Amino acid sequence: MKSARNKTIYINPTEIKSFQDFELLPKEINARDLQNKIYLTNSIIALAKIPSGSIDLIVADPPYNINKNFGRGSIKLPEADFRDWCDNWIEQCARILKPTGSIYICIDWVSSGMIQNILSKYFFVRNRITWKREKGRGSKNNWKNNMEDIWFATKSDNYTFNLDAVKEKKKVLAPYVDKFGEAKDWTEKNGEKFRMTHPSNIWVDQVVPFWSMPENTEHPTQKPEKLIERIILASSDEKDLVFDPFLGSGTTAVVAKKLGRKYCGFEIEKKFYIIAWKRLKKTV
Numbered sequence: 173m174k175s176a177r178n179k180t181i182y183i184n185p186t187e188i189k190s191f192q193d194f195e196l197l198p199k200e201i202n203a204r205d206l207q208n209k210i211y212l213t214n215s216i217i218a219l220a221k222i223p224s225g226s227i228d229l230i231v232a233d234p235p236y237n238i239n240k241n242f243g244r245g246s247i248k249l250p251e252a253d254f255r256d257w258c259d260n261w262i263e264q265c266a267r268i269l270k271p272t273g274s275i276y277i278c279i280d281w282v283s284s285g286m287i288q289n290i291l292s293k294y295f296f297v298r299n300r301i302t303w304k305r306e307k308g309r310g311s312k313n314n315w316k317n318n319m320e321d322i323w324f325a326t327k328s329d330n331y332t333f334n335l336d337a338v339k340e341k342k343k344v345l346a347p348y349v350d351k352f353g354e355a356k357d358w359t360e361k362n363g364e365k366f367r368m369t370h371p372s373n374i375w376v377d378q379v380v381p382f383w384s385m386p387e388n389t390e391h392p393t394q395k396p397e398k399l400i401e402r403i404i405l406a407s408s409d410e411k412d413l414v415f416d417p418f419l420g421s422g423t424t425a426v427v428a429k430k431l432g433r434k435y436c437g438f439e440i441e442k443k444f445y446i447i448a449w450k451r452l453k454k455t456v
Contacts, residue, residue, distance in 0.1 A: 180383050180388045181389045188446060195211050230276070230416070233277075237282075251286075262293075288323060296328070301321065304376045337406060338402055341367075371406075395423050400423050417437075417438050421451065425437045
């Protein structure tokens with residue numbers, strides 16, 4: 173039994189056994205099959221079925237190879253095997269992305285350099301975003317891990333980036349004026365002096381979902397909706413198709429739906445697929 177304040181979405185074995193609404197991948201995929209669908213499938217196999225040049229934005233949060241249990245026991249591959257696995261799906265992502273498309277890959281510091289190297293084989297690497305996650309236990313003989321990386325890359329030099337959609341409001345510390353005494357690149361409202369500035373690649377305003385938040389689930393590495401929202405706003409337009417090859421608890425699909433984008437996602441675990449399905453059903 174959970175407390176009244178605990179809003180976490182849980183799935184019990186009985187629900188998994190009785191659930192009937194699994195969407196299984198067709199033998200051949202056409203454009204309609206990619207629109208507003210989530211599939212229970214193995215991404216590595218299913219990616220090969222997606223038509224080339226059909227996706228506008230890819231947001232990928234793959235397993236980090238850190239002995240975390242995603243439903244099939246804790247597995248940590250040898251480094252070379254993990255590199256080959258990542259190279260496989262990233263190459264497929266390059267094939268299915270439109271020439272104007274972008275890809276974002278979430279990863280921990282251990283494998284971050286490897287992801288950059290693989291991305292550079294198939295994409296133009298644009299930036300490394302580092303975000304403060306503020307969750308997890310400390311260490312007696314090491315620094316507490318308090319950050320993760322998100323690599324941003326594009327298929328070409330012609331890509332979507334909606335700067336105004338992600339500008340940040342910052343307090344003006346030095347409110348300069350021009351020669352006419354007018355505010356120079358800042359605004360005052362209700363006594364507050366601020367400017368809308370270009371976003372940086374250091375994000376410290378994110379909160380990892382926790383038990384009293386309605387977006388929280390039992391997925392072990394769930395990303396905040398606000399984190400994915402910033403990515404989707406910046407690198408896609410309304411009605412674009414946003415794809416997540418490792419859907420997990422469904423955050424990418426949920427946020428894409430909220431923002432008026434089309435979504436598609438693959439998830440291999442029934443438990444997390446059901447969680448994603450329940451979240452999408454609640455989303456309008």
